[in-house]
Amino acid sequence: MIKKTLFLTIIFLVLACKTSYKTADFTKKNLPSAPDFSSNKSWAVLPGYYPESLNISKDTILKKADVFYIYPTLFTDRRSMDWNADIWSDDVRNEVLQIAVKYQASAWSKAANLYVPYYRQAHYRIFFEPFKDQGIEAWNVAFKDVKNAFQYYLENFNKGKPIIIASHSQGSMHAKELIKIFFDDKPLKNQLVAAYLVGARILPNEFKTIQLMTKPDEYGGFVSWNSFKMGKIPKNYVEWYAGGVTTNPINWDNSKNSLKREHKGLLSKDLSIYPESLTVKVKDGLLLTSIPDIPGKLFLSFIKNYHFADINLFWKDIQLNAIQRLEAWNKMN
Numbered sequence: 001m002i003k004k005t006l007f008l009t010i011i012f013l014v015l016a017c018k019t020s021y022k023t024a025d026f027t028k029k030n031l032p033s034a035p036d037f038s039s040n041k042s043w044a045v046l047p048g049y050y051p052e053s054l055n056i057s058k059d060t061i062l063k064k065a066d067v068f069y070i071y072p073t074l075f076t077d078r079r080s081m082d083w084n085a086d087i088w089s090d091d092v093r094n095e096v097l098q099i100a101v102k103y104q105a106s107a108w109s110k111a112a113n114l115y116v117p118y119y120r121q122a123h124y125r126i127f128f129e130p131f132k133d134q135g136i137e138a139w140n141v142a143f144k145d146v147k148n149a150f151q152y153y154l155e156n157f158n159k160g161k162p163i164i165i166a167s168h169s170q171g172s173m174h175a176k177e178l179i180k181i182f183f184d185d186k187p188l189k190n191q192l193v194a195a196y197l198v199g200a201r202i203l204p205n206e207f208k209t210i211q212l213m214t215k216p217d218e219y220g221g222f223v224s225w226n227s228f229k230m231g232k233i234p235k236n237y238v239e240w241y242a243g244g245v246t247t248n249p250i251n252w253d254n255s256k257n258s259l260k261r262e263h264k265g266l267l268s269k270d271l272s273i274y275p276e277s278l279t280v281k282v283k284d285g286l287l288l289t290s291i292p293d294i295p296g297k298l299f300l301s302f303i304k305n306y307h308f309a310d311i312n313l314f315w316k317d318i319q320l321n322a323i324q325r326l327e328a329w330n331k332m333n
Contacts, residue, residue, distance in 0.1 A: 265316025
C-alpha cells in the first residue's frame with residue numbers, strides 16, 4: 001500500500017489543474033461498486049468504529065450529538081481514467097483515513113459522535129474543461145452516495161440527536177445540497193446545530209431558512225470560508241470565490257481581521273497544535289491568511305492557495321467553536 005503524506009497530496013492539488021489527464025468516456029458500467037451503508041465497511045468512521053487515524057482525539061465516549069462529515073476531493077491521479085473513486089481500494093481508504101479524517105474530521109470529534117461515509121467522489125478533473133460536461137454524471141454518482149449515506153444515518157443512527165454538518169471542498173458542495181433537501185424549510189432544521197461548509201463558495205442567500213451565523217454561540221445556521229495566502233488573489237477569483245460567504249474562523253463574527261493571540265491553534269502534519277500562529281483578513285469570498293508561524297514555514301511561504309489547509313489552519317478554533325455552539329443549542333432545546 002502506498003502511503004501518501006499530507007504534503008504530497010498538497011502538491012497534487014496545487015498542480016492538478018495544470019496537468020493533462022488521461023480519460024475515457026463516462027459509462028455507468030465502468031463505475032466502481034456502490035457502498036452499502038448497512039455495512040460498517042462502507043463507513044470510514046462510526047461511533048465505536050473509530051480508526052487509529054483519530055488518535056489525536058481519544059475521547060470516544062458516546063455524545064448526545066452527531067457530526068456528519070463529508071471529505072474533500074482526494075481523487076486526483078492524472079493517470080487514472082476513472083471518473084469516480086473506488087471506495088473498496090485500499091489506497092483510496094487510506095487517503096480518506098490518513099488525510100481527511102486525521103487532519104479534518106478530527107476537529108469535530110470532541111463535540112459529537114463522528115459519522116464519515118465512504119462515497120465514490122468525482123475525480124478532480126471534472127472541475128476543468130474539457131471534462132465538465134461528462135463530469136456532471138460523475139458528480140451525480142458521488143452525490144447519490146452522500147445522500148444515501150445521510151438517509152441511512154437518519155433512519156438508523158440519529159434518533160433525534162442534534163446534528164452538525166461538517167465538510168470540505170467537494171464535500172461542501174455535496175453538503176450544500178444535503179441541507180437544501182433535508183434541512184432547509186424542513187422539520188429537521190430544528191436539529192441543526194451548525195453547518196461548517198468549508199472550502200467551497202456558498203452564497204449568502206444559498207438557503208431559504210438556514211442563515212449565515214455571525215456570532216460564535218449562534219446555532220441553526222452555516223459558516224464558510226476559502227483560505228488564500230495574504231496578499232495573493234487567485235486568477236479565478238471572480239469565477240470561483242467572489243460573492244461567497246467568508247466567515248472569520250478565529251473570532252466567528254463580522255470582524256474583518258484577527259490578532260495572532262486570538263488564534264486557538266493549527267493542527268500540523270506532526271499532529272501538534274500550534275496556537276497563536278497566524279492572522280486573517282476577510283475579503284469578499286476569500287479568507288486571506290498569514291504564513292503560519294510553525295515548523296515548515298518556509299515550505300508554506302511558496303504556496304499561494306491554502307485551500308488544502310482550510311480546516312487544519314483553524315483546527316482548535318473549530319473544535320472549541322463546535323462545542324460552544326452545541327452548548328448554546330442544548331440550553332435552548
